Amino acid sequence: MEKKTIRDMDVRGKRVFVRVDFNVPLDGTTITDDTRIRAALPTIQELRAKGARIILASHLGRPKGKVDPALSLRPIGKRLEQLVGTPVIFSEESIGPVAQAHVEKLQPGDVLLLENVRFHPGEEKNDQDLAAAFASLADVYVNDAFGTAHRAHATTEGIAHLLPGVAGMLMERELKVMGEALTHPERPFTAIIGGAKVSDKIGVIEHLLAKVDRLLIGGGMANTFLAAKGYELGASLVETDRMDVARSLMEKAQQAGKELLLPVDLVLATAFAADAQARIGSVHDVQAHEMALDIGPETSRLYAQAVITSKTVIWNGPMGVFEMERFAAGTNTVAQAMAEVHGVTIIGGGDSVAAIEKAGLAERMTHISTGGGASLEFLEGKILPGVAVLQPMDGVSKA
Ligand SMILES: Nc1ncnc2c1ncn2[C@@H]1O[C@H](COP(=O)(O)OP(=O)(O)O)[C@@H](O)[C@H]1O
Ligand SMILES: O=C(OP(=O)(O)O)[C@H](O)COP(=O)(O)O
Ligand SMILES: [Mg+2]
Numbered sequence: 396m397e398k399k400t401i402r403d404m405d406v407r408g409k410r411v412f413v414r415v416d417f418n419v420p421l422d423g424t425t426i427t428d429d430t431r432i433r434a435a436l437p438t439i440q441e442l443r444a445k446g447a448r449i450i451l452a453s454h455l456g457r458p459k460g461k462v463d464p465a466l467s468l469r470p471i472g473k474r475l476e477q478l479v480g481t482p483v484i485f486s487e488e489s490i491g492p493v494a495q496a497h498v499e500k501l502q503p504g505d506v507l508l509l510e511n512v513r514f515h516p517g518e519e520k521n522d523q524d525l526a527a528a529f530a531s532l533a534d535v536y537v538n539d540a541f542g543t544a545h546r547a548h549a550t551t552e553g554i555a556h557l558l559p560g561v562a563g564m565l566m567e568r569e570l571k572v573m574g575e576a577l578t579h580p581e582r583p584f585t586a587i588i589g590g591a592k593v594s595d596k597i598g599v600i601e602h603l604l605a606k607v608d609r610l611l612i613g614g615g616m617a618n619t620f621l622a623a624k625g626y627e628l629g630a631s632l633v634e635t636d637r638m639d640v641a642r643s644l645m646e647k648a649q650q651a652g653k654e655l656l657l658p659v660d661l662v663l664a665t666a667f668a669a670d671a672q673a674r675i676g677s678v679h680d681v682q683a684h685e686m687a688l689d690i691g692p693e694t695s696r697l698y699a700q701a702v703i704t705s706k707t708v709i710w711n712g713p714m715g716v717f718e719m720e721r722f723a724a725g726t727n728t729v730a731q732a733m734a735e736v737h738g739v740t741i742i743g744g745g746d747s748v749a750a751i752e753k754a755g756l757a758e759r760m761t762h763i764s765t766g767g768g769a770s771l772e773f774l775e776g777k778i779l780p781g782v783a784v785l786q787p788m789d790g791v792s793k794a
Contacts, residue, residue, distance in 0.1 A: 539563025589614025590712025660691025689715025
């Protein structure tokens with residue numbers, strides 16, 4: 396269903412609560428990829444041009460409801476300030492009197508950034524009282540956080556029951572481009588899943604299997620599948636309580652005649668460190684003290700082949716710990732193959748996009764999405780909770 400956007404709403408002089416996804420990859424407090432911040436600029440600039448008083452809210456990482464200074468949004472505010480070209484006021488509290496006082500001082504066109512909303516335990520629980528505390532800061536709500544639209548949290552869902560809510564320009568564009576590219580995909584249609592959020596994303600694979608012809612699994616996700624097949628994975632990241640799910644997915648893929656590719660070789664390290672000793676080993680040959688931090692060269696070759704011969708490819712989740720040079724080859728090989736596809740290529744996810752930017756191949760993709768888990772759930776055909784709650788195009792305002 397088409398949703399109203401900021402173009403359909405009178406925001407002049409109003410206090411506008413904008414949920415953005417500024418969950419950018421960090422190295423300490425250094426932003427390693429600012430794609431998600433840049434992606435929010437069109438909405439921010441449009442609202443400024445219309446004379447709105449802008450209140451930006453985001454999460455950063457997973458502080459689990461506690462204040463964690465390492466996950467403060469303050470450094471993100473600094474980067475935003477450079478990009479937007481106007482001062483960005485920072486509120487060290489996202490609700491309560493401190494936030495209220497900042498909001499009261501806002502002039503039309505001013506930009507305020509709230510501290511990490513996940514410092515409050517109620518955010519991820521979609522707590523009503525917390526949603527009300529956020530809602531009390533503003534007159535209207537804008538969701539521009541496509542990357543977090545698969546979460547029903549206080550700032551992505553709850554608040555939109557209390558304020559009239561519309562989509563931001565990034566949200567609008569993501570839904571349009573992803574929808575068009577993936578409704579009638581040219582085949583072979585391939586999905587590549589990797590990364591570290593195994594329990595979060597493994598459930599989506601069942602739905603993906605119904606849509607795609609090929610599924611390539613790498614990164615941390617592959618370890619759980621390999622373990623489910625009976626391989627010893629040593630000290631690798633394996634989610635043992637998801638091995639049953641992995642096993643049943645492999646059976647379903649086989650029954651449905653879908654290609655499900657798993658690594659045949661791995662880059663094995665003795666520690667999770669940039670200078671760790673590493674070797675290439677077969678999946679049959681992982682020692683107890685070793686961890687798989689990348690797919691091996693033979694796997695990379697097979698995956699690249701599967702990618703290049705596809706007509707539509709969607710990729711979420713790096714093939715290895717690409718942040719460390721020693722474990723970046725698998726991700727880079729698959730990225731290069733994506734660049735050579737004659738067809739539609741979409742890559743999504745905070746870290747996957749950082750990897751493709753680092754490889755210098757972003758321009759070669761059809762679409763760079765700010766959403767990882769969100770893209771996968773969108774592809775599933777789900778109406779994302781952060782979208783469902785926004786006002787329909789011809790609907791009546793709730794306010
Ligand atoms: N084999 C692996 N073991 C541990 N971590 C991995 C492995 N492969 C990839 N990763 C990590 O996965 C992270 C990204 O996962 P995720 O957040 O799911 O992807 P995205 O942000 O693209 O959606 C990266 O930081 C990367 O280092
Ligand atoms: O980075 C994100 O997702 P991604 O890692 O799938 O790209 C989003 O900001 C959502 O974060 P979350 O998975 O902690 O809810
Ligand atoms: Mg990520």
